[in-house]
């Protein structure tokens with residue numbers, strides 16, 4: 001049986017006595033977008049850098065496109081697209097020159113002008129990268145990540161510094177890459193971005209994977225119970241219920257008409273994520289106190 005494009009088992013990475021990644025396991029299936037979510041310092045970049053072959057692991061099994069990243073050659077690297085967390089592009093060349101240069105490294109690159117257009121830099125194509133704004137430079141990073149038509153794309157906080165319009169444009173680009181069958185590993189602190197783009201997510205806290213699953217199942221059913229809010233006699237009320245329509249109907253009947261400020265909402269991925277992070281910080285604090 002062939003392995004998934006990304007196959008990770010019991011991955012552990014220590015820096016001296018400190019364990020940054022503590023025995024995590026997951027697969028990313030072909031054509032899937034997988035979001036690795038977690039607070040600052042949780043171990044996301046360390047994990048991604050191990051998968052990209054930039055960092056050696058302490059122990060565990062890792063296979064990326066069928067190869068151990070510690071022994072990946074140039075042919076293997078040519079199938080990866082990498083957008084690192086920190087931008088390295090501040091050079092004295094233009095956007096067009098930089099992308100044309102890097103396109104030559106790949107056997108089947110995308111058309112440079114199309115990539116520049118896709119990241120919204122057509123008007124800046126002949127501008128030196130050093131003269132671009134931070135968000136525009138980040139778009140160059142994204143362009144460099146996709147120029148080689150990668151089978152597997154790593155996006156480490158790709159939209160940091162993007163204005164809202166550029167983020168939407170980026171989402172459309174990722175949806176296009178998904179439609180072409182690209183497998184994507186994404187880290188982001190924007191939970192709406194993860195909810196929009198990812199099929200599945202893993203939540204990493206203190207180097208451990210505390211939850212993994214389809215985006216609309218993360219946190220379990222209990223975390224997704226809808227919240228009904230309304231106002232009665234000037235007092236705010238709220239109730240969590242799996243049957244919000246029934247509660248709304250009862251309130252409507254009791255009020256003999258419209259209910260003041262009635263609102264039914266479902267927890268967003270961000271609500272669920274924050275709940276999980278809070279719960280695990282509490283567990284760790286209690287364990288630390290024992």
Ligand SMILES: Nc1ncnc2c1ncn2[C@@H]1O[C@H](COP(=O)(O)OP(=O)(O)OP(=O)(O)O)[C@@H](O)[C@H]1O
Pocket residue numbers: 015018020038039040041042043044045046047085
């Ligand atoms: N070279 C290193 N030496 C020692 N500790 C390191 C090294 N690189 C990372 N760490 C530590 O490992 C932990 C995980 O870092 P990592 O960069 O993977 O986190 P992250 O989840 O990507 O965070 P962020 O959201 O801030 O990017 C952090 O506590 C960090 O300080």
